[in-house]
Amino acid sequence: MSTPAPDATDVPVQFDPHEYLSSDEIWWQDHQVWLEQCGYMLRPRYRPGWIPSWRGTSRTQYMCEDGQDTNRGHVLDATRIEDGAIVVLKKIMSSRHPYEVEISQFFSTDLLSKDPKNHCVPIYEVLNVPDNDDLKLLVMPLLHAFYTPRFLSVGEAVECCRQIIEGLQFMHAHHVAHRDCGKLNIMMDPTRLFPKLFHFASPWLSRDISGNAKHYTRTAYPTKYYHIDFGLSRKFDPAKGPPRAWPIRGADKTVPEFEKSGDPCDPFPTDIYYLGNTLRTVFLQEYRGLEFMKPLVDDMVQDEPSKRPTIDDVAVRFDLLLESLSLWRLRTRLRPQDEHWILRPFRICSHVFRTLYYILTFRPALPRP
Template sequence: MYSERGRKALEVWGTTIPLRPEELDPREVWWHARYQRLKSRGYLLRPRYSPEWIPSWTTSNRDWAECEDGKRLRYGQVIDATRISDSKVVALKQIARAEHPYEVDIALYFSSEDLVFHPANRCVPIYDVLVLDDDEEFVIVVMPLLRPYDNPRFDTVGEAVECFRQLFEGLQFMHKHRVAHRDCMNKNIMLDPTRLYPESFHPMETDLNKDYNGHAKHLTRTQRPPKYYFIDFGISRRYDPSNTDPREVPIWGGDKEVPEFQNSNEPRDPFATDVFYIGNAIKMDFLREKRGFEFMKSLVADMIQADPAKRPKIDEVVARFDVIRQGLSWRKLRSRVADVDEDLFERIVRTATHWKRRIGFVARGVPAIPTPS
């Protein structure tokens, strides 16, 4: 294998050197170096990041790929940890203060006592903020462990309708408090899996159980309606109420289809861009990929218009969606969410199985639009 010096030299020249499973990559080294200090603050990282870590596959007959401590981080800025006080698994996020100077303040604002329990607040709650003594460049925020908003998959149209409602009302809540998210695309929308996964799951292989030895069992959104959250306020901005018409120079978020950012540096309305982000998320994940969401086409088309000035404000989006939602029949709401690439035979079989399960919910009076308590 290459020496560390040789590896770094080759990295400079753009060559990727594969690491052995027991080697931490540079992102992991950052967390490994702070293992003890995080532990002293009440947060325990997984064994892989402990100074005393001995790879489990070296003392057993298992392949490293079958061992939970063989998994690397997906995103170097975020790591899972166990809160020692109550054994709750949480997420820790590393934030560079100079690069994202407003992120912590905006996140804490929505986690303040006055706002955190508001039913329309869909900003990820912040449990704790850690500043480690040796490193003032970074701050670590502690959040709930979440999952992508579309994982597990939506079972019924009604489940998706409830998701849309929470997202629209959550964005409206942010805008009413003069905050533009500026990157509320689909990858920054998550769900709280606590009720969906009563026995939890492994934070790195989320389809596996927390013990890494079997499938993670979950219920449906109809049975256990989840809450959805916006995350990542790295490029968000909060405006003074007196600034009724803010403008921002384009800054790329995760969605590269934003029309006003194409070949332009002209300051634009960040609130209108937020409306595009949400509309385009629904377009990409539902109108393109799923069947049965034609009722959203008109509203989404208006939300993603090329001219930001022609897009509806979020208040109008919420009002129009409420009318759409009330006009959907119970049969439509309980219908199955099907992929566009399903063949006819597959669709018939799955639909028959779906309605067999749905009859039980109807008989028990379970709402077609499941709303979290």
């Protein structure tokens, strides 16, 4: 007697993770057990045996927490099991970026990490990937893009500028050229600004993606800004003569000297250009009210590297600008260049009442953490 064929509904549906996960995401899933043994738990999407929560429901992928994919396959968030802190893991291929781990750890040594002028991202730990001798994982704090949410006052903007100038000055004082210190490689500590943090793959959403990520203002909860990503950075020995490095294009493709020659050049003036162009694009081109910074920024982005100020000169000139600003000027509302006229009166009223509250509660106009 023949065995009847099983009903189609009785056959388990096979799930292929490649249907939803990129090759980079598959790598994280394949290493989840090892990372858990190291003390770091990945989100459900990256655990072996994961089944999408929206399968068989009327929900779409992006309505679910485990449906948030990431387009940055070399970095991922994790929960530190020991204390529940959210950290970021970054894959480093040593053969491609041979100095990144060394320079990152250099700025995280006990002596340098305690210096308030150090704005290099802290490194908690370096993990050696067991099945690939060329790969290492940097364990860092969770950070957020520094330019969002928007700056609301002159004081908030200039404090951010002061910190990132101070951070680059600290690096240059230790003979390290960042070589890619543009908009994408400057971030901020979100722990005070975002009381419940945010979703790593969708930073505008809460961690459970139930709504927008709640945030305070930078004046109410001052934050610290950081330089990140030392993949192109180099440390130079001043005893060996003037620093020289082959041009390498970072995220900012507008460096004038790279258009003129491919010969080795001094990377420190290039850092000044990167930082000046960041101040120009993030602040001067986005807001009204920061025009006093324009002469300094114009000098920083000159085509001829030798005509640009050093970072020490930039810091001195910026401090002089800062000293010239009154408290009322620091509390002045920053108006976005593209602000719609309908929104303007509402934002002005909000700013007036918010500023009055800050004055009454003794919130400083220059929000230093």
